[in-house]
Amino acid sequence: MDFKSIYNVYFIGIGGIGMSALARYFVANNKRVAGYDKTRTEITDGLMALGVEIHFEDGVKNINESFLNKDSTLVIYTPAMPVEHNELNYFVNNNFKVFKRSKVLGLITENTFCLAVAGTHGKTTTTSILGHLLYECNKPITAFLGGISENYNSNFISNGTEVTVVEADEFDRSFLTLKPDMACITSMDADHLDVYGEAEALKDSFMDFAKCLKPNGKLFIKNGLSIQGITYGIEDESDYSVQNIKIEKGTYVFNVKTPKKVLENLKFNLPGRHNLSNALIALAMAVEYGCPHQQLVKALASYKGVKRRFTYHIKTDDFVFIDDYAHHPQEINAVHQAVREMYPGKKVLAVFQPHLYSRTRDFVEDFAESLSKFDAVILLDIYPARELPIEGVTSAWLLGKIDLKNKQLVSKEELISRIRESQANVVLTLGAGDIGEEVKHIKKEFSIAS
Structure with a gap:
C-alpha cells in the first residue's frame, strides 16, 4: 500500500494498546485520525488531546463525513471487534481499504x-x-x-x-x-x-x-x-x-x-x-x-519499566503494593519469584482476576498451583473480554483447587476491606482484565494508612 495516497485513518477499537500506538504513528505522520471504542479511558483521552476524533457509540452516523471517502481513507480494526459491529460492516460492504492492525504493522515495517x-x-x-x-x-x-x-x-x-x-x-x-x-x-x-x-x-x-x-x-x-x-x-x-x-x-x-x-x-x-x-x-x-x-x-x-508490569504503587518499610499484568500461570510464577527474592519472610497477598473463561478452563490446575505459592489469595470473578461464559468455569471452581487456607472469592466492592483484614505486608494485584481500574482505589486507601 502507498500510504501517501491515504489522508484519513479510521480505527475501530482505537483504545486498544496496540491500536492506539498505531494511531499515534499516523498522527505523527500528519494523517487525520479518528476512531471508535466502546469505553473512554486514559488512552482515548490521550489520543483526543492530540486532536484525534473519538466516539463511543457504534454507528456510522457518528463518523465525520471526511472519513467516508473510500479513496482517501484507510480503516484499521482489531480482531476483538464482534462480527456484527455496524461500522466495521459498513466499511467492508462498501469496499473501503479495511485491514487488521497486524497487517498494517507489517506494511509499515x-x-x-x-x-x-x-x-x-x-x-x-x-x-x-x-x-x-x-x-x-x-x-x-x-x-x-x-x-x-x-x-x-x-x-x-x-x-x-x-x-x-x-x-x-x-x-x-x-x-x-x-x-x-x-x-x-x-x-x-x-x-x-x-x-x-x-x-x-x-x-x-x-x-x-x-x-x-x-x-x-x-x-x-x-x-x-x-x-x-x-x-x-x-x-x-x-x-x-x-x-x-x-x-x-x-x-x-x-x-x-x-x-x-x-x-x-x-x-x-x-x-x-x-x-x-x-x-x-x-x-x-x-x-x-x-x-x-x-x-x-x-x-x-536508566530504564524505568512499563506500567502494570511489577509496578510499585506503595513502597514503605511496612507496606508494599505492586500491580502486574500477569494473566498466565508462568507469569504468576515469575511475579512470585520476584517478590520472594525482594521481600523474603514477608506475608504476601495475591489478588487475582482470571482473564477469559477458556484460559481459566485450559490452565485451571496450573493457576491453582501458581496461586498456592502465596501466603493468601483473593480471587475476583473471571473477566470475560471477548468470550461468553462456559458452563462450570468460574472463579469459585478455581478457588476450590487452590491449596491454601487463606483464600477467598470477593466482589470488587468488598476488595479493600478484605485486603485490610489480611494484614499482608506485600499486596499484589494480578490480571489482564479491568482489575487495573481497582488499583487507584487501593492506592488511595492504603497511601493514607501508610
Missing part, C-alpha cells in the same frame, strides 16, 4: 530495519527495553509498544523512521505478517488455546514466525527452546549470558558474556529473573545491531 519481539510472555517489557536502548543510542527508531513506558509515558517512541521495534503477537497468528531483520522468541508456553486448539499448534506458529525473517536475518532464542538461533540465558553457557548476579539496594548488578567480550557491572532496576532475562535479550539485539557498549550500559540503568 517492511521497508525498515525491523526488530521484532515474540513469545508468550515478556514481549511488552522486552520491546520497551529494546526501544529505550536504541533511542538512548540515538538510533532513528519508531517503536510500537504493548504497554505504557514509564520512561516516555507512552506506548509509542519515535526518533526517526529507518528502524522499527515491534511486538510480534502470536494471537490469531498476527506475527506472520512481519518480515523482521532481527527477531527473538522469549517463550513458547501454551496459551491462546481458544485460537490454536493445542499447544503443538502454537509451537508450530512460532516455527513459521522464525521463517518470516528476511534473508541473513538474526534469530535470538531463549536457551532451551526447540528452535535454532543465537541463544541467551541466565548463568548458563548461552551465546549471551548473565553472570555474577548481585542485588544491591533492590537493583540487579551483573556481567553479560557476549560472543566477543564480557560487559561488566551492568545495572537493571526491575526485580525478577524474568525481567533480567528480558533485559538480556534486548541488550543482545542492541549489541548485534551495533550500539556502542558504554551507551548501552548507561541506557539500561
